[in-house]
Amino acid sequence: MEVTPPRRRMGSPDSAVSNQLLDATERVMREEGYAAATSRRIAEEAGLKQQLVYYYFETMDDLLLAAFKRRTSRALERIDEEAASRQPIQTIWESWNSTVDAKLVFEFFALANHHDGVREEVNRFMAAARRKHAEAIARQVDEHGLDLGPFSPEALSFMLFSTALLLGREEAMGLTIGHTDVRKLFDWGIARIG
Amino acid sequence: MEVTPPRRRMGSPDSAVSNQLLDATERVMREEGYAAATSRRIAEEAGLKQQLVYYYFETMDDLLLAAFKRRTSRALERIDEEAASRQPIQTIWESWNSTVDAKLVFEFFALANHHDGVREEVNRFMAAARRKHAEAIARQVDEHGLDLGPFSPEALSFMLFSTALLLGREEAMGLTIGHTDVRKLFDWGIARIG
DNA sequence: GTCTATACACCGATAGAC
């Protein structure tokens, strides 16, 4: 009968300091990579003492997971708001392009390769986003008698995400070969569907 | 006048041991992430002493870069061979799907966020692959009077890579929503073009 | 070419005072 193991005392997960630490974690991960997201480096970035990290988070793994969960819960709120859009496909495309922090996403995706908690949360978020987007697209297709051509709502949901993410990554890295053509292609296709 | 700084003596970059270390580096990065790619962990994985790493590579950054360069030089050879294919689009699609080690690619892409040498090498490789693929596609379009529809060769080159990479990543993570639809979509589109 | 030994920085995490 697994009982909660003995723990040291801890602070509120929604406190101001806790959020400062999560902000600092995002900055460090974006600029220096997940390997640099240590308790010392994050505390320094937040202007706090290293040991405070362990007052607000059980372990470093917990802190990293909390940082990702804060992002996904905000993103899911946004997705729910946008689901009611009059032109969901256009809205989804613009939303991924403007909100996806590609460098950070690649750090979290790499982290997910070997961090069980983060992987589960990435999968949970990606599954929810894909389903919600596919439903919003399918609803609009029904209501307005649109023609998606060879795209299923799920396939379109996948393509909008994967394309925006890779375009964002390459732009952040200074590589843009074919990008104007791809953006024209998506603008054309989205306008064509309605 | 920058002179090569004084260095400790070093072994051949093409030796058997050197390649064992690069093999071990790939395994560690794939299974445990780039943060685990330390001299101790890699040497242990290769069954060698930690200090040997510094006989074959100047620094850990050099080792990581060498590991990535070995992959890209092999991949570019393959791309050159496949450029002569009778059906380059089909060949490129199948090649990305069968050769891209998605977990490892995400580790190197995340590493590229903050490792200058790796970023430059990633950009060099991606630019070369995109151009070579676009040229192969354009040549085939010319010779056989194909119709790419709204796709430019560069845009198609981009989409084949980004889609195969993200499909591969999600499959490796156990997430497959919409995948059969996306694969059907690409099979259909590629068959349609010719 | 590979070994032993080692310097020194940084890591996660805890104990207990204030």
Place this chain on the structure above:
DNA sequence: GTCTATCGGTGTATAGAC
């Protein structure tokens, strides 16, 4: 809630013997 002090472990990298 935040502090000082500290533990044991691991990191990169070097020196020099064999």
